[in-house]
Each structure stands twice: as structure tokens, then as C-alpha cells.
Amino acid sequence: xxxxxxxxxxxxxxxxxxxSAAATARLLGHWRAGxxxxxxxxxxLRSAVLSGTLAPLTRLPSERDLASVLGVSRTTTAAAYARxxxxxxxxxxxGSGTVAVLPxxxxxxxxxxxxxxPAVPAGDAPAAERTEQEGALDLATQLDLGQATPSAxxxxxxxxxxxxxxxxxxxxxxGYAHHGIDVLRAAIADRYTARGVPTTPDQVxxxxxxxxxxxxxxxxxxxxxxxxxxxxxxYFHGIEALRQTGGRVVGVPVGDVETLASAVxxxxxxxVYLVPDFHNPTGRSLTADERAFVRExxxxxxxxxxxxxxxxxxxxxxxxxxxxxxxxxxxxxxVVSVGSASKTFWGGLRVGWVRGPEQVVQRLARTRQSFDxxxxxxxxxxxxxxxxxxxxxxxxxVADLRARRDLLVDGLRAAVPGWDVPSPPxxxxxxxxxxxxxxxxxxxxxxAEGVRVSxxxxxxxxxxxxxxxxxxxxxxxxxxxDAVGRLARAWRRVTG
Amino acid sequence: xxxxxxxxxxxxxxxxxxxSAAATARLLGHWRAGxxxxxxxxxxLRSAVLSGTLAPLTRLPSERDLASVLGVSRTTTAAAYARxxxxxxxxxxxGSGTVAVLPxxxxxxxxxxxxxxPAVPAGDAPAAERTEQEGALDLATQLDLGQATPSAxxxxxxxxxxxxxxxxxxxxxxGYAHHGIDVLRAAIADRYTARGVPTTPDQVxxxxxxxxxxxxxxxxxxxxxxxxxxxxxxYFHGIEALRQTGGRVVGVPVGDVETLASAVxxxxxxxVYLVPDFHNPTGRSLTADERAFVRExxxxxxxxxxxxxxxxxxxxxxxxxxxxxxxxxxxxxxVVSVGSASKTFWGGLRVGWVRGPEQVVQRLARTRQSFDxxxxxxxxxxxxxxxxxxxxxxxxxVADLRARRDLLVDGLRAAVPGWDVPSPPxxxxxxxxxxxxxxxxxxxxxxAEGVRVSxxxxxxxxxxxxxxxxxxxxxxxxxxxDAVGRLARAWRRVTG
Numbered sequence: 001x002x003x004x005x006x007x008x009x010x011x012x013x014x015x016x017x018x019x020s021a022a023a024t025a026r027l028l029g030h031w032r033a034g035x036x037x038x039x040x041x042x043x044x045l046r047s048a049v050l051s052g053t054l055a056p057l058t059r060l061p062s063e064r065d066l067a068s069v070l071g072v073s074r075t076t077t078a079a080a081y082a083r084x085x086x087x088x089x090x091x092x093x094x095g096s097g098t099v100a101v102l103p104x105x106x107x108x109x110x111x112x113x114x115x116x117x118p119a120v121p122a123g124d125a126p127a128a129e130r131t132e133q134e135g136a137l138d139l140a141t142q143l144d145l146g147q148a149t150p151s152a153x154x155x156x157x158x159x160x161x162x163x164x165x166x167x168x169x170x171x172x173x174x175g176y177a178h179h180g181i182d183v184l185r186a187a188i189a190d191r192y193t194a195r196g197v198p199t200t201p202d203q204v205x206x207x208x209x210x211x212x213x214x215x216x217x218x219x220x221x222x223x224x225x226x227x228x229x230x231x232x233x234x235y236f237h238g239i240e241a242l243r244q245t246g247g248r249v250v251g252v253p254v255g256d257v258e259t260l261a262s263a264v265x266x267x268x269x270x271x272v273y274l275v276p277d278f279h280n281p282t283g284r285s286l287t288a289d290e291r292a293f294v295r296e297x298x299x300x301x302x303x304x305x306x307x308x309x310x311x312x313x314x315x316x317x318x319x320x321x322x323x324x325x326x327x328x329x330x331x332x333x334x335v336v337s338v339g340s341a342s343k344t345f346w347g348g349l350r351v352g353w354v355r356g357p358e359q360v361v362q363r364l365a366r367t368r369q370s371f372d373x374x375x376x377x378x379x380x381x382x383x384x385x386x387x388x389x390x391x392x393x394x395x396x397x398v399a400d401l402r403a404r405r406d407l408l409v410d411g412l413r414a415a416v417p418g419w420d421v422p423s424p425p426x427x428x429x430x431x432x433x434x435x436x437x438x439x440x441x442x443x444x445x446x447x448a449e450g451v452r453v454s455x456x457x458x459x460x461x462x463x464x465x466x467x468x469x470x471x472x473x474x475x476x477x478x479x480x481x482d483a484v485g486r487l488a489r490a491w492r493r494v495t496g
Numbered sequence: 497x498x499x500x501x502x503x504x505x506x507x508x509x510x511x512x513x514x515x516s517a518a519a520t521a522r523l524l525g526h527w528r529a530g531x532x533x534x535x536x537x538x539x540x541l542r543s544a545v546l547s548g549t550l551a552p553l554t555r556l557p558s559e560r561d562l563a564s565v566l567g568v569s570r571t572t573t574a575a576a577y578a579r580x581x582x583x584x585x586x587x588x589x590x591g592s593g594t595v596a597v598l599p600x601x602x603x604x605x606x607x608x609x610x611x612x613x614p615a616v617p618a619g620d621a622p623a624a625e626r627t628e629q630e631g632a633l634d635l636a637t638q639l640d641l642g643q644a645t646p647s648a649x650x651x652x653x654x655x656x657x658x659x660x661x662x663x664x665x666x667x668x669x670x671g672y673a674h675h676g677i678d679v680l681r682a683a684i685a686d687r688y689t690a691r692g693v694p695t696t697p698d699q700v701x702x703x704x705x706x707x708x709x710x711x712x713x714x715x716x717x718x719x720x721x722x723x724x725x726x727x728x729x730x731y732f733h734g735i736e737a738l739r740q741t742g743g744r745v746v747g748v749p750v751g752d753v754e755t756l757a758s759a760v761x762x763x764x765x766x767x768v769y770l771v772p773d774f775h776n777p778t779g780r781s782l783t784a785d786e787r788a789f790v791r792e793x794x795x796x797x798x799x800x801x802x803x804x805x806x807x808x809x810x811x812x813x814x815x816x817x818x819x820x821x822x823x824x825x826x827x828x829x830x831v832v833s834v835g836s837a838s839k840t841f842w843g844g845l846r847v848g849w850v851r852g853p854e855q856v857v858q859r860l861a862r863t864r865q866s867f868d869x870x871x872x873x874x875x876x877x878x879x880x881x882x883x884x885x886x887x888x889x890x891x892x893x894v895a896d897l898r899a900r901r902d903l904l905v906d907g908l909r910a911a912v913p914g915w916d917v918p919s920p921p922x923x924x925x926x927x928x929x930x931x932x933x934x935x936x937x938x939x940x941x942x943x944a945e946g947v948r949v950s951x952x953x954x955x956x957x958x959x960x961x962x963x964x965x966x967x968x969x970x971x972x973x974x975x976x977x978d979a980v981g982r983l984a985r986a987w988r989r990v991t992g
Contacts, residue, residue, distance in 0.1 A: 056858050101858065149670030156667060160660055160874060164653070171652060174645030174970065175844025208704055208846070212868040219740060224720055240866035244715060245741070348671020348873035350704070362552050362598055370736035371867065372708040377844035378656060379872050474670065 019054070021061035021069040027053055028070075029440040029457070029466045035493070037072055038079035040441070045080065046089045047444035049100050050146075053458055060090070060098045143475065143483045146452040148280065148428045149347030150401065150474040155386065155393045156346050163381035176374045179365050180206025180353070184380045187387045188339070188353050197330035197337075197355075205361045207368065208375045210310045210340035210352035215241040216364045216371065217271060217306055217336065217354070222247035227269040229260065233431070233459035233468070235280045235308065238273055247271075249461040254282050257293045264301055271304055276326045278311040281431045281459050281470040283424025285323045298334040304360075310340040310352075311427045313394060316402040319425075333357045341383045343428065344394070351375060351383040401428065404473040404480055411484035412471075416491050429472045437466035438494055445490035451483045515550070517557035517565040523549055524566075525936040525953070525962045531989070533568055534575035539940035541576065542585045545596050546642075546943060549936075549954055556586070556594045639971065639979045642948040644776065644924045645843030646897065646970040651882065651889045652842050659877035672870045675861050676702025676849070680876045683883045684835070684849050693826035693833075693851075701857045703864065704871045706806045706836035706848035711737040712860045712867065713767060713802055713832065713850070718743035723765040725756065729927070729955035729964070731776045731804065734769055743767075745957040750778050753789045760797055767800050772822045774807040777927045777955055777966040779920025781819045794830040800856075806836040806848075807923045809890060812898040815921075829853045837879045839924065840890070847871060847879040897924065900969040900976055907980035908967070912987050925968045927952075933962035934990050941986035947979045 019027070031044035048054035060066070063077040070077070081098050084090035092098045170181070179185065185201035192199035207213040214237075222228055224246030230239065232251025242249050250267055252259045264272065274294070276286040286294070298305045307326030315322045327335045336356035341349045354364055368374075386393065405423065409430060412421045420433030434442060439455040446453050446469075456465030471487075473480060515523070527540035544550035556562070559573040566573070577594050580586035588594045666677070675681065681697035688695035703709040710733075718724055720742025726735065728747025738745050746763055748755045760768065770790070772782040782790070794801045803822030811818045823831045832852035837845045850860055864870075882889065901919065905926060908917045916929030930938060935951040942949050942965075952961030967983075969976060 056862060057855060101855070144670075147670045147672065149672060151669065152667035152671065157660065157663060160663070164656055164660065167653060167656070170844060171648035171842070172972075173647065173844070174640075174643045175648065175838075175842050176643065176645060177844075208868045211866070215867050224742065237866055237869070244863075244866050246720065342671075342869075346667070346671050347869070348666060348669070348673075350868060350870065350872040359553055359597070366552060367740075370707070370733055370740050371711050372704045372846060373733065373838075373843070374846065376846040376872055376875050378878075379875065382874075476668075 017055060017057065018059045019061060021065035024061050024066060025069045026463065027440075027457075030436070030438040031441050031444070038076045038083060040444070041070070041072070041076065041080035042083040042087070043444035043448055044440055045084055045100070046087060047440065047447050047455070049089055050443075050447060050452060053440075053455065054100055056101050058100045059096070060100060062097060142447065142450055142452040143479050143486065144452050145471045145473075145475065145480075145483055146454045148472045148474060149342060150397070150428065151476075152346035152348065153344075153386070153393050153397055155389060156349070156382070159345075159382045159385040159389070160378070162385050163378050166381050167378055170377050175377055177206075177377065177380070178369055178374050179361070180204065180375060181377060181380045181384075184351075184384045184387075187384050188355070191387060191390075192325065192327070192330065192337075192355055195325050197325045197327045199330060199355055200358075202358050203355055203361055205354045205356075205364050205368070206375050206380060207352045207354060207364075208372055209342060209350045210308065210338050211237055211241065212368070212371065213338045213340075213352050213354045213364075214238050214273070214306070214308070215244060216368055217273075217338075218242045218245045218247060219367050219371075220360075220363050221271045221304060223270070227267040229263050229267065229269045229272045230461065231255075231274060231279065232461055233281055233456065233465050234273070235275060236454070236458050238275075238308065239459075239461055242271070242273060251461045251464075254279055255284050255286065255290065257286075257290045257297075260294070261297050264297060264303055268301075269303055271306060272298065273306045273308065274326075275308045275311070277309055277323050278314060278424065278426030280311060280427060281429050281454075281468075283422065283427050283429070283431065285426070286326075288324060291324065291326060291328065295328050295332055295335060299332055302334065304334050304336060306336045306338060308338045310338065310343055312339070313344040313390070314398060314401060314428065315426045316398060316405055317425045327355065330355075336360060341386065344390070344397070345383070345386045349379055349383060351379050401473065404475075404477060405430070407477055408471060408473040408480050408484065411481065412487070415484050415488040419491075428474055429470050432469050432471055434467050434469065434491075436495075439466045439469050442469060442490060442494045445493040446487055448493070449486040449490040451486045451490065453487070513551060513553065514555045515557060517561035520557050520562060521565045522959065523936075526932070526934045527937050527940070534572045534579060536937070536940070537566070537568070537572065537576035538579040538583070539944055540936055541580055541596070542583060543936065543940035543943050543951070545585050545598065546939075546948060549951065550596055552596055552598045554596045555592070556596060558593060638943065638946055638948040639975050639982065640948050641967045641969075641971065641976075641979055642950045644968045644970060645838060646893070646924065647972075648842035648844065649840075649882070649889050649893055651885060652845070652878070655841075655878045655881040655885070656874070658881050659874055662877050663874055666873050671873055673702075673873065673876070674865055674870050675857070676700065676871060677873060677876045677880075680847075680880045680883075683880050684851070687883060687886075688821065688823070688826065688833075688851055691821050693821045693823045695826060695851055696854075698854050699851055699857055701850045701852075701860050701864070702871050702876060703848045703850060703860075704868055705838060705846045706804065706834050707733055707737065708864070708867065709834045709836075709848050709850045709860075710734050710769070710802070710804070711740060712864055713769075713834075714738045714741045714743060715863050715867075716856075716859050717767045717800060719766070723763040725759050725763065725765045725768045726957065727751075727770055727775065728957055729777055729952065729961050730769070731771060732950070732954050734771075734804065735955075735957055738767070738769060747957045747960075750775055751780050751782065751786065753782075753786045753793075756790070757793050760793060760799055764797075765799055767802060768794065769802045769804065770822075771804045771807070773805055773819050774810060774920065774922030776807060776923060777925050777950075777964075779918065779923050779925070779927065781922070782822075784820055787820065787822060787824065791824050791828055791831060795828055798830065800830050800832060802832045802834060804834045806834065806839055808835070809840040809886070810894060810897060810924065811922045812894060812901055813921045823851065826851075832856060837882065840886070840893070841879070841882045845875055845879060845882075847875050897969065900971075900973060901926070903973055904967060904969040904976050904980065907977065908983070911980050911984040915987075924970055925966050928965050928967055930963050930965065930987075932991075935962045935965050938965060938986060938990045941989040942983055944989070945982040945986040947982045947986065949983070 067074040189199040340352040443455040456468030457463040685695040836848040939951040952964030
């Protein structure tokens with residue numbers, strides 16, 4: 001065995017993205033909050049990492065360059081980077097600058113399974129002590145008004161128990177159902193048919209959550225540099241998935257179907273991605289006329305439109321009846337619907353689906369084999385159970401979410417009268433207008449106060465909506481009440 | 497509301513790929529079996545669809561072009577296409593030619609959950625009757641020596657029952673654990689550590705099966721037109737996933753690390769993908785020296801190597817001890833290991849993992865959110881249970897697979913003495929040498945005899961290995977015995 005000759009030059013460090021000083025300044029927007037500049041700058045950068053605007057493993061600009069672009073002293077940027085490092089949100093190495101990272105400690109994503117109430121430090125703790133603790137506390141103990149998944153329906157455990165009774169019939173197989181198991185495909189098809197969209201099981205592909213459905217549609221339809229039209233703002237991970245295959249994502253205002261039509265004519269996109277029901281993040285639903293207009297648009301232009309109906313079941317007001325199905329009569333070869341069990345039942349269930357023309361379903365099913373082969377069988381059996389009990393399950397779930405929405409909306413309106421706090425007729429979040437383009441700074445201040453929220457720019461393809469934040473109302477009432485006070489304090493930090 | 501003006505030209509048909517006559521001829525290879533040419537041609541095309549060599553929704557060449565390239569009459573190609581249509585494997589439309597599809601009827605992938613033994617027509621049924629039935633029977637009733645997933649371990653049901661007892665602690669959360677739940681990450685890390693690769697939970701990302709791990713590595717490391725080096729042959733869906741992001745896949749012979757080193761120096765790949773243990777499909781394992789050589793190669797060149805250890809647990813011979821971990825002492829920043837619960841426990845469990853440098857894990861975790869957000873929680877709890885009982889579970893599973901391997905290998909050696917039938921020391925399949933480059937024709941003939949096998953070219957980036965087929969031994973002994981006789985008959989059809 002001959003060892004190979006050394007190769008110049010060995011590149012030992014994993015590849016990272018670079019962010020220029022100018023791009024960093026754009027990303028931070030209006031970052032100055034009250035207090036020392038270096039703390040505000042560190043908070044804004046940390047918040048950008050937490051909200052996903054700044055990807056971990058991004059190399060930040062040099063202290064000198066950033067100071068120059070922001071118009072602050074190099075002492076300020078150096079101190080801000082040092083603080084980021086202390087908090088675990090950056091690492092520096094001689095010769096390779098400062099790189100943004102997520103802290104190594106167990107994160108909020110770790111789901112220990114034993115933590116029920118977050119141990120946020122009391123608001124009246126001495127400032128110095130709180131600053132000391134923040135690094136360790138941020139991720140694990142933030143009140144989470146960022147994540148849009150409610151806790152599980154109480155019916156979940158029983159559904160799994162029944163699913164387990166059905167499992168033995170599958171154990172002699174290899175367990176790979178590339179299109180989904182027959183009973184679930186049939187149950188999903190039946191639901192569409194019952195809603196007035198005649199559907200056969202062959203028109204249904206079971207996916208590993210709605211997120212995979214969007215990623216598959218991107219992989220099958222969108223090649224590098226091809227265009228996808230979306231609403232702006234829209235679902236954050238939707239934008240990400242549509243960009244994953246190199247697509248160019250173009251935004252049009254929510255509900256403005258005339259502009260949508262002109263964008264389609266102008267850009268000839270491969271795909272249009274819409275959230276027609278209780279839109280994330282605005283809560284708006286397309287009217288019946290608007291839906292008909294979109295279907296006519298795609299049938300005339302031959303462009304495929306995806307209607308993401310993940311939130312359809314969550315109509316929170318009595319007068320907000322669930323809108324008519326996006327697919328209309330279900331006959332268009334250009335309309336694809338996406339659905340999910342995550343919001344209706346639980347996010348920890350990873351089951352979604354696509355309803356569309358059979359040929360589209362076949363292409364997606366083929367590509368999904370290179371994604372994850374198939375969706376877990378027991379998960380599918382549990383969702384089959386839950387879909388069968390949907391009408392029993394939903395009223396309590398909707399009532400619960402309605403109460404949480406009202407608590408958050410009323411609380412915010414009272415606590416910060418200057419904000420625009422719309423009450424969404426459905427869905428899981430409030431799209432708050434701050435009245436000033438300070439979303440990044442406010443998000444950073446909120447983290448400092450112990451609350452995770454999502455800055456508006458995360459939801460737009462071009463970093464717009466800097467005067468908006470998205471607040472979810474999926475957490476328990478006591479956490480939402482606590483969060484309202486903290487958010488008001490964070491706002492005072494920003495506005496001085 | 498103004499309806500938009502009609503747009504010229506409306507393209508109503510979903511996009512399909514086109515396959516030229518020359519490419520079709522290459523794909524078919526030596527397609528002529530015994531019997532009428534149109535039947536052999538139709539069988540070969542159908543087999544190409546079944547084996548995945550010919551993607552559904554591919555537009556086939558015109559009857560005239562194909563006839564010209566194959567040197568047959570147009571009557572033959574027309575009759576072959578007509579038969580494909582009759583069998584449900586093609587559709588034709590005026591003006592848009594003939595398009596390969598998968599049949600609409602419930603497929604083998606549908607997992608009805610109630611079929612235990614396939615109702616293959618008796619071998620002595622009248623030929624005409626069997627031909628009539630084939631279209632409906634092919635997919636639903638083939639003896640499946642194509643899929644490499646055994647039935648579930650008997651311990652699976654109990655593991656899920658125990659997992660269900662642990663589930664309530666998670667139900668108050670949103671259910672999204674982007675890196676995996678803490679207990680499973682710790683259990684996976686402990687297993688590496690116990691095998692001599694010190695590992696912390698932060699170095700582990702739980703994925704939705706090993707397939708997703710490969711797809712994520714492709715998404716993070718491989719941009720369009722960048723190179724990935726793989727063994728040839730190698731895992732079929734691995735090639736697919738690595739090509740999904742536009743990568744160029746280059747093959748080197750299995751176990752030839754010198755050629756691997758020169759390919760790495762020559763092509764400067766972004767990634768090397770290897771199956772070091774009980775390689776799929778050849779069964780070969782890298783020696784300790786070869787492993788050390790590969791680690792030194794990547795540390796010198798800075799190229800990242802992925803060791804897919806999906807089959808590691810399945811050492812079938814007493815003298816085939818599980819090889820030492822591919823990651824060595826686990827300190828290289830360029831070595832990533834992939835593992836899975838699918839082969840050890842069950843394919844219907846969709847849980848795999850990546851073990852690698854923390855920064856790589858963080859990048860993959862971020863990208864996985866646009867793939868499917870997170871892996872299902874109950875699945876992860878069940879795999880945690882199963883990993884804890886691995887030493888109890890494995891002996892019976894291995895003994896079972898060993899008996900099936902021996903049955904298939906001995907049966908094939910006796911039935912077709914001219915074949916090269918190696919007995920693999922581990923894994924799930926036999927890489928049979930036919931002695932002639934007729935894999936496609938044989939695979940087609942096998943389908944006609946009621947057995948699904950995989951043609952060699954599916955496992956190579958360049959369509960080589962036309963003299964090989966892969967046969968899996970995951971099905972019950974009675975099915976394997978039945979299959980051996982059918983495969984011998986299929987071989988006689990091909991060799992006349």
C-alpha cells in the first residue's frame with residue numbers, strides 16, 4: 001500500500017459562506033436599540049442567527065470593515081464580536097476571522113422531553129446578573145413565540161395506540177411505501193372528495209410532512225435560475241425549499257392576484273407557491289373569486305400552482321368558515337394541493353401529502369425515493385386514525401387556539417397601543433406592524449427580554465417587511481401573558 | 497375582477513424528459529430474449545421502468561427512430577409500444593408520442609398490509625392466459641428480490657409500545673427536534689464511543705433515514721457540475737441523491753483505493769461516498785489498511801468522505817466480524833459516517849443519522865429544515881429503545897438472514913452452474929455474474945417469470961455492469977426457493 005503524496009494546498013476548514021460588511025449592514029437594518037452600541041450590535045447579530053436570517057457558519061466581515069460601514073468605532077465592533085463569542089454565537093480563529101455559529105449547549109430544538117415550563121430569569125433580576133446568564137439561557141429558556149406548532153391534540157396518544165394494533169399486518173413487508181400506505185392515501189382522497197374535489201388515491205402522495213412536499217415540488221419543477229413566484233411575505237421554510245434547487249424566488253403582495261398574473265406573464269415561472277387559507281404570516285384567505293382567477297391564470301399559462309393548505313383546518317372565528325378547496329373541482333392539470341397533519345394534530349407527527357394530477361404524483365414519488373425513500377408506516381397509521389376522528393378533535397383544538405389568539409392580540413393592543421395588531425381569522429400567528437422599520441432590533445431586544453419572535457424580513461424573498469414581526473400564539477396562556485409584558489419592555493428598549 | 501388575457505402558447509401537458517433512440521438502445525443493452533422480438537422489446541422496456549433505469553414520464557423515441565436504431569421493423573416497435581400500453585407501462589397521445597409510465601393499479605409499493613404471500617400465477621398456466629394477466633399481476637404479485645429491506649424484527653412492536661409510554665413528555669412541545677431528540681442523539685453517540693470512536697451527542701444529527709442523510713450531504717456539499725466520487729457499482733439511490741443537486745458522479749472500482757486516490761487528485765471532488773462495510777451490492781468490506789489509506793487521503797486533500805455504514809450490523813459469517821468503524825479515532829474533520837435503523841430493525845422505521853464534525857452537523861441540521869423540518873418523535877423513541885436492545889435482537893436476525901443467503905446462493909449455484917454466485921460475508925444481497933452482458937434482457941425475462949431483480953447497470957454511474965444482477969435475500973425462504981426456479985427459467989428464455 002503506497003500512501004499518496006501530499007497535495008498542496010490542504011484546506012482543512014469546512015467551507016463557510018462569507019458576508020460582506022455592506023450585506024451585514026443591510027441584514028441588520030435598524031439595529032440600534034437603547035444602551036451601549038456594542039450590546040445592541042451583538043444582540044442584533046445574535047437575533048439574526050436565532051431567527052435564521054444569518055446562517056450559522058457564515059463568516060462575518062472584519063471588525064474594521066463592519067465598523068466602517070456602520071459608522072461606529074472599531075472598538076464597538078470588536079466588543080460586539082467578543083460578546084457574541086462569549087454567548088457562544090461566534091467563534092474566531094487567527095487567520096480566518098469571526099464565524100457565526102449556534103451555541104454548542106443543548107438548544108431549544110433539543111426537546112429534552114422533561115422541560116415543561118421555561119425557567120426564564122425573573123424580570124426584576126439585577127441587570128448585570130442577567131447579562132451574565134443570557135448566553136446560557138437564551139436558547140434553552142426563551143418563551144417561544146417563534147415556532148408555529150401547537151402542542152399535540154389529546155387524541156394523539158390513543159391514535160398511536162390504535163395504530164400500533166394495525167401495525168403487525170405490515171411487519172412482514174420491507175416497510176417501504178413510496179407513495180404512502182393504501183389506507184392513508186384513501187383517507188386523504190376521501191377527505192378531498194367530501195369537500196367537493198373528487199379525488200382518487202392515485203392522485204395522493206404521502207410525504208414526510210408538508211415541508212417535504214414543497215421540497216419535492218422544487219426538485220421536480222425548478223431547475224437552477226428558474227423562477228418561482230410566491231406571496232411576500234410567505235412561509236419562511238417554503239422560500240428556503242424553493243431556493244434549495246437554485247430557483248429564483250420572486251414575491252408579489254399577498255392577495256393581489258392582478259400583480260400575480262402580471263408576474264406570471266413577465267417571468268414565466270416554473271411554479272407559483274401560494275398559501276390560500278389563513279396565510280402564514282398574515283392570516284388572510286383568498287376569496288372565491290381570487291381562487292377562480294388563479295386557476296384560470298394557470299390553466300391559460302400552463303404554469304403549475306401549489307396551494308399550501310397546511311392551515312386550512314384552523315378557522316378560529318365562527319364567521320371564518322373554512323374556505324372552499326383551492327383545487328376547485330380538482331380537474332386542472334396545473335393545480336397541486338399540499339396538506340399536513342402537523343398543525344391540525346401535532347408537529348412531532350411527520351406526515352403531509354400532495355394532491356394533484358396522477359402524472360405529477362408519479363414524478364414526485366420517484367424523486368422522493370432519493371429524498372427519504374418513504375414515510376414511516378406507524379406515523380401514517382396514526383394519521384389515518386386521526387383523520388377519521390377529525391370532527392371530534394378539531395372543535396376543542398380550535399377553541400383553545402382562539403382563546404390564545406385573543407389573549408395575545410388583546411394583550412399586545414393594550415400593552416403597546418402604537419402597534420398594528422390584526423386579529424387573524426385563522427392560523428397560528430399574528431403579523432404585527434411595528435410602525436417603524438426596526439424588526440431586527442426589536443427581535444434582538446425581545447431575545448434579551450427572554451422571548452423569541454421572528455423578524456418580518458425572514459418571511460420575504462427580498463428582506464422587506466422590516467416594520468413587521470410574526471408572533472405565534474401556540475404556547476400556553478400563562479406563557480403568552482408573560483411574553484406580552486416582556487415584549488412591551490423590549491419595545492421600550494428599542495424606542496428608548 | 498378582470499380575467500387575464502389568453503397567453504400564447506398554452507402548454508397543457510406536464511413536462512416530460514425525452515429519450516433519444518440511441519439513448520434508448522444504450523439503455524436496453526442486449527434486449528433480445530427468446531420468442532417474438534416485439535415481446536422481448538416490450539419486456540425490456542417494462543423492466544427498465546420497473547428497475548428505475550427508465551424514469552416514468554420519459555417520452556420514448558418514435559417507433560420509426562427506435563426501429564432504425566435497433567435494426568428491427570417498425571411493425572416490431574409499434575407492436576412493442578402497443579403491448580407496453582396494454583400492460584399499463586406507456587401512454588400515447590396524438591401529437592405527443594409514447595410516454596413511459598407506471599401502471600395506475602395499486603402497485604407493489606402500496607403495501608396493502610393484508611397481502612402476505614404473493615399470488616403469482618402457477619408456472620404451468622397456459623401461456624396465453626399468463627400473458628393476458630401479466631399487466632395486472634406484474635407489480636402487485638412479483639416475488640421481490642429487488643428490495644433490500646427485511647421484514648421487521650420481532651422486537652419492533654414492543655419497542656413502539658415502550659416508546660408510546662415515553663411520548664407524553666413530548667406532547668406539550670411543538671414536536672420539532674431539528675437535530676433529533678436528546679436521548680437518541682446520546683444513544684447513537686454512545687454506540688460510536690463504545691466502538692472506539694469517541695463521540696458527543698453534538699456530533700450526531702438524526703435524519704429521516706440514511707437516505708436523507710445522503711441527500712442532505714449532497715445538498716450541503718455538492719453544487720451543480722461539481723464532482724462526487726463513488727464506488728462503482730454502489731447503492732442505487734445514493735447515486736440518485738448525489739445527482740439531485742446537479743453533481744457529476746464519477747465511479748472507481750470497489751476496493752481499489754489507489755484508483756480512488758488518483759480520481760480524487762484528478763477530479764478534486766467535493767465529496768467521496770463509500771459503503772465500507774458489506775458493500776451494496778458486492779458485499780465486500782474495506783480492510784483496515786484501506787480504511788487508514790482513505791482517511792489519510794482525505795486529510796491530505798481536504799476532501800470530505802462519507803462512509804455509509806447502513807449494513808454494518810449485518811455480519812453474516814462467524815469469521816466476518818463487524819469491521820472497525822470507518823471514522824477511525826473519530827478526529828478527522830473530513831470523515832462523516834452515516835447509519836440507519838432500516839436494515840438492523842426495519843425499513844418502515846424512517847430513522848437514520850450522521851456522525852461527523854460538529855460544524856458539519858450544524859450545517860446539515862440547518863438544511864434539513866427545508867427538507868422535512870425534523871424526524872418524527874415516536875420513531876426516534878422507538879429506535880432509542882431498539883438500540884438499547886441491539887445485542888439481544890441481532891443474533892436471531894443475522895441467523896435468519898444467513899440462512900436465507902445460503903438458501904439463495906446454494907439454490908442459484910445448483911440451478912444455473914454457469915453463473916458466478918459469490919456468497920457475501922454480510923449485507924442483504926448477492927451480486928450475480930451472468931457471464932454475458934444481458935442484465936437488462938434477463939431482468940425483463942425474470943419479470944415475465946414473476947420475479948423482480950435489479951439489473952447491474954442501475955448500480956453504476958455510467959450504465960456499466962451489464963453482466964451483473966443484484967438479488968436480495970430478504971424475503972422468506974419459501975419465496976426464495978420459488979424464485980430460484982423462476983430465475984433459472986428466465987435465464988433459459990434469455991439464452992434460448
